[in-house]
Amino acid sequence: MKIYRLITGDDTNEYCHKVTEALSKGWELHGSSNYAYDAARGSMRCGQAVVKDVDVEYSRSLNFGEL
Numbered sequence: 001m002k003i004y005r006l007i008t009g010d011d012t013n014e015y016c017h018k019v020t021e022a023l024s025k026g027w028e029l030h031g032s033s034n035y036a037y038d039a040a041r042g043s044m045r046c047g048q049a050v051v052k053d054v055d056v057e058y059s060r061s062l063n064f065g066e067l
Contacts, residue, residue: 004030004051005064011035011044019048027052 007022009015023029027050034047054067 001056001058002051002053003062003064003067004049006047006049008045008047010041011046015046019050022050025052 005022005027007015007018009018030049030051036045037043038045052067056062056067
C-alpha cells in the first residue's frame, strides 16, 4: 500500500529536519513544496507531500509518521 503525508511547519531549520528525517526513513517527495505567508501567525509556512510504500493493511488508526 502507498501511504501519504503532508509535512508542514514554519520556514525554519526544524521544518527542514522534519522533511529530511522522513526521507531518511524511506519516504519520497511527492510534488513540489508549498510556501505561503500565514498572516494570522506572521510567518512563512512550508508544506511538502511525501509518499511511501509499506506492507501493512490500511486502517484509520495508522500513524503514518511512525511507519
